[in-house]
Amino acid sequence: MPEYMLSVHHSADDPEEWTAEEMQLAFEQVDAFNARLKESGSWVFAGGLMPRETATTVDATGEAPVVTDGPFAESKEWLGGFWVIDVPDLDAALRWATEGSAACAGKVEVRPFQAE
Amino acid sequence: MSVRDSFEERVEAVFRDEFGRVVASLARRFGDLDVAEDAAAEALVVALEKWRPPPEGEGIPPNPGGWLTTTAGNRAIDRIRRESRRDDKHREAAMIVDDEPHEPTGPVEDDRLRLIFTCCHPALAPEARVALTLRLLGGLTVAEIATAFLVPETTMAQRITRAKRKIAGAHIPYRVPEVADLPARLGGVLAVLFLVFNEGYWATSGEAPARRELTLEAIRLARVLRGLLPDEPEVAGLLALLLLTDARRAARFAGGELVPLGEQDRAGWDRDEIDEGHRLVRECLARARSTGVAPGRYQLLAAVNAVHTDAADARDTDWAQVAALYDQLVAVDPSPVVRLNRAVALAELDGPAVALAEVDRLAGPAMAGYHAWHATRADLLRRLGRTEQARAAYDAAIGCAGNPGERAWLLRRRDTLVKGS
Numbered sequence: 089m090p091e092y093m094l095s096v097h098h099s100a101d102d103p104e105e106w107t108a109e110e111m112q113l114a115f116e117q118v119d120a121f122n123a124r125l126k127e128s129g130s131w132v133f134a135g136g137l138m139p140r141e142t143a144t145t146v147d148a149t150g151e152a153p154v155v156t157d158g159p160f161a162e163s164k165e166w167l168g169g170f171w172v173i174d175v176p177d178l179d180a181a182l183r184w185a186t187e188g189s190a191a192c193a194g195k196v197e198v199r200p201f202q203a204e
Numbered sequence: 205m206s207v208r209d210s211f212e213e214r215v216e217a218v219f220r221d222e223f224g225r226v227v228a229s230l231a232r233r234f235g236d237l238d239v240a241e242d243a244a245a246e247a248l249v250v251a252l253e254k255w256r257p258p259p260e261g262e263g264i265p266p267n268p269g270g271w272l273t274t275t276a277g278n279r280a281i282d283r284i285r286r287e288s289r290r291d292d293k294h295r296e297a298a299m300i301v302d303d304e305p306h307e308p309t310g311p312v313e314d315d316r317l318r319l320i321f322t323c324c325h326p327a328l329a330p331e332a333r334v335a336l337t338l339r340l341l342g343g344l345t346v347a348e349i350a351t352a353f354l355v356p357e358t359t360m361a362q363r364i365t366r367a368k369r370k371i372a373g374a375h376i377p378y379r380v381p382e383v384a385d386l387p388a389r390l391g392g393v394l395a396v397l398f399l400v401f402n403e404g405y406w407a408t409s410g411e412a413p414a415r416r417e418l419t420l421e422a423i424r425l426a427r428v429l430r431g432l433l434p435d436e437p438e439v440a441g442l443l444a445l446l447l448l449t450d451a452r453r454a455a456r457f458a459g460g461e462l463v464p465l466g467e468q469d470r471a472g473w474d475r476d477e478i479d480e481g482h483r484l485v486r487e488c489l490a491r492a493r494s495t496g497v498a499p500g501r502y503q504l505l506a507a508v509n510a511v512h513t514d515a516a517d518a519r520d521t522d523w524a525q526v527a528a529l530y531d532q533l534v535a536v537d538p539s540p541v542v543r544l545n546r547a548v549a550l551a552e553l554d555g556p557a558v559a560l561a562e563v564d565r566l567a568g569p570a571m572a573g574y575h576a577w578h579a580t581r582a583d584l585l586r587r588l589g590r591t592e593q594a595r596a597a598y599d600a601a602i603g604c605a606g607n608p609g610e611r612a613w614l615l616r617r618r619d620t621l622v623k624g625s
Contacts, residue, residue: 090375177377178327179385200374 091132091201092181095170096194114193121191125173130184136169168194172201214264215255219248222269223343224428226276228315231322231340231378237368239280241340247276316341317432318379320425324393325376332367333396339364341428342421352418353403393429394442394502397422401446405453406607413457413609419450437488441503444484448509451477462613466518478513485510504533523552540566544577556587575605579614586621595621 106114125131143159159166171188175181181198189196223244230240251272255264265271323336335353338344344352350360370376381389404418426443433439455472456463463469488503499507508529515521530546543566551559563581571577578601585594598618605611 177375178325179377179381182327198374 089174089176090181090203091172091174092178093170093172093197093199093201094181094185094188095197095199096168096188096192097165097197098168098194100164110193114191117191117193118188121188124187125171125184130173130175130180132172132174134169134171137167140166211256212252215248215252218264218268219251219272220343222272224316224319224341225269226272227340227343228319229273230276230280231319232315233277234280234284235378237340237371239283240276243276243280243283244272246279247272250275250279314432316428320393320429321380321389322371322376322378324389324396325371326389326392327374327376328367328370330396330399332363333392334399335360335364336367337396337425338400338421341425344417344421348417352415390433390436390438394438397426397429397442397446398502400425401449405449406610411608413460413462413607414453416453419446419453422446423450437491437497438500438502440484440488441500441506444481444488444506445502445509447477447484448481448506448513450474451481451513457609460609460612461616462607462609464613465512468518470516470518473513481506481513482510498536499532501533501536504529504536508533521552523549527553540568540570540577541574544571544574544580548580551584551587556584560584560588573604575601575610578604579610582614582617586617591621 122131122134125134140159145156145158145160147154147156169192171184173181173184175184178198178200181200185196185198226244226247227237227240230243231237234240251268254261255268257263320337320341323340324333328336331353335349338349338352339346346361346364347357349364350357353360380386400418401422404415404420404422407413407415423443423446426439426446430439430443451474452465452468454474455468455470485503485506488499488506491497492499492503508526511522511525511529527546527549530542530549533542534546544563547559547562547566550562560581563577563584566577578597582594582597582601585591585597595618598614598621602611602614602618605614
């Protein structure tokens with residue numbers, strides 16, 4: 089079955105910091121969503137990422153590898169976390185994405201993985 | 205030569221009728237839209253040769269659709285055999301055995317129904333949905349679709365190619381959506397057909413004020429959909445709406461200039477389309493009454509058009525009925541466009557001042573570039589004798605009217621105003 093990445097993106101335009109209650113609610117909702125995903129057999133992998141200030145970029149395309157502090161590109165949007173799911177088709181992926189978006193209170197991008 | 209031309213025209217007509225069915229059946233069987241489309245096109249080439257009248261050929265077969273499907277299927281197998289020598293083997297295995305019956309087992313099993321839901325999938329860009337539907341179900345060539353939407357053929361070809369690549373790459377399924385998703389997804393299909401019709405009925409750019417090939421195709425596809433989903437009231441509603449609108453086509457332009465509904469020569473309306481549209485509206489009303497399900501937007505719009513086409517003279521129009529239907533429509537869809545149309549009915553019922561107040565309440569970014577909002581305001585201001593403001597509103601309407609027939613009408617209205625003041 090095809091695999092999809094459901095990614096959650098943060099934006100510089102997002103509303104300011106969440107309150108502790110909002111954060112707690114989102115955690116609980118995502119936990120419940122993850123449990124449903126595992127139960128359905130569609131779960132492959134998922135994770136939330138540390139803030140982008142923790143990112144390091146490695147470039148080994150030249151003669152000597154170059155290690156730089158910071159993300160690949162300074163942009164107004166960045167990846168916050170993702171799910172990898174295994175489902176029959178895009179309709180199924182979109183249904184999970186709808187639930188996931190509501191659970192984490194963020195927009196979710198759905199992209200298929202290349203076939204093996 | 206004329207005999208030959210008429211033969212080719214007949215084959216083309218058969219092909220247009222059968223194309224969607226052939227492509228849809230092959231798409232289900234081979235799981236690949238490119239294979240399906242190319243094989244259908246190859247089958248046409250064979251048909252143009254084989255179907256020639258004897259002694260040159262064998263004549264048009266008694267079941268041309270079945271013939272085309274079989275021929276196209278054989279072509280597709282040839283192609284996949286060639287490709288699968290270097291490709292995966294499982295596809296070959298899948299395509300040799302056609303395990304699903306050719307005959308539809310019920311309306312929801314029809315291959316064309318699956319295909320239309322694939323073509324109108326919400327994960328595709330709206331303009332791609334329209335193009336794919338016209339190409340794969342309508343059988344229009346890429347060049348024809350490009351001409352109808354006034355974009356270069358290469359642009360349209362890229363749009364269709366990109367959409368097909370997304371369908372394959374993102375695994376957009378080839379099936380009728382699940383019951384829970386059906387209302388929303390059916391809404392998407394109806395919106396595509398309505399858009400195709402409107403682009404034909406109100407060409408937004410170009411020289412011709414209307415493009416018949418698009419209105420006809422939208423009606424044809426709406427009929428197909430109605431045949432496939434006979435119990436969906438909104439499908440009946442959309443078909444009725446298209447018929448009752450299309451029925452007025454001959455009377456709506458004179459010398460390239462728009463003739464508004466109230467001034468049209470009603471003898472020029474198409475009685476057959478009106479009768480069929482009225483029958484459908486009555487059917488929708490009866491069903492809504494027996495099921496208790498409130499009619500949706502297409503049924504309500506069809507009912508509005510049934511009221512208009514019911515009046516032998518514009519003065520006989522039952523405006524109270526029109527306004528009541530728009531009240532229901534506002535409850536379903538409170539968009540400014542719907543409220544603007546409701547205001548037009550209010551003008552006839554309660555006078556232009558009441559209507560103008562409602563129209564002005566709609567002012568905002570959504571209406572600022574909308575020709576119909578300015579044109580409606582202009583007409584109301586004219587009727588209220590506020591000539592200078594009316595002139596400014598006509599200017600604004602002319603500035604954003606894309607349809608040449610409408611622009612000509614607005615220009616004359618404005619100039620009449622200048623002379624009269």
